[in-house]
Amino acid sequence: MTAYRATVLRTAAVTPLMLRVTLGGEALRDYSGSGLPDESCRVVFGPDVTRNYTIRRRDPVRAEIDIDFVLHEGGVAAPWARAARPGDEITISGSPAGKYIAAPDVPWRLLAGDATALPAIGRIVEELPAGARAHVVCVVDNPDERQEQLATQGDVTYEWVYADAREAGDALRRLVVDRTLPEGPGYTWVAGEASATRDIRRHFRFTLGHTADRYDTIGYWRLDAERWEKRYREVAALIDPKIEAADSLPDDELYFDAVDEIYAEVGL
16 A cells, blocks of 8 residues: 655644644655545554545645544544644555545435534535535534535535534434435435444435435444444454455445444444
């Protein structure tokens, strides 16, 4: 996996709890993107300490990228972002991926998530084609965390719900699962707490019977990460061969179905 050394150029507060860090450097001229608005990269904070982050903005001419950090308590990324100053260096790696696949002419889009989804939602909104219809549903800590001043050619509406990180997953789950969707073959993109997005994916797939081209869900973080990781280590020898075998399934949704069942069997 190719690694790119980048330099902090500047930082700026997006909201009180979200900080934008602009990275630059000649190495980034060769850092090609996926072209998807929810593309992400791995940020390396130390030996064996990496986290995936959305690339909020990419400027290949200036060799710059923006990464927005939620300033939550704990972890390694938020403290690094708070302390970042121009001239600091960091390594990013990985080929930027992404899952957003809405066709340009889809009649409606639902973009849902918690605060961690806002960098991707912001870029999706900014890159909408002229007249594209989208509704943003987002769970944030408080009204000061809303991001509505996004330049767009689309027809975008916003719905904000307030909950702290402990309640964000449940709030997101209710907002999407209990919602009556618009008529017609639209597209829903959801990102946030992992257990919530797993349940939401199953809702679209099995309750609503949507085909895979009508939705994408991404788990960005996990509320009970320490407990989950501890349990995973306890059962890794049992489930890793099953997960590896699931790689041979013919499509992603069958793979996710299989992994969900494997995890459920061991309480993950």
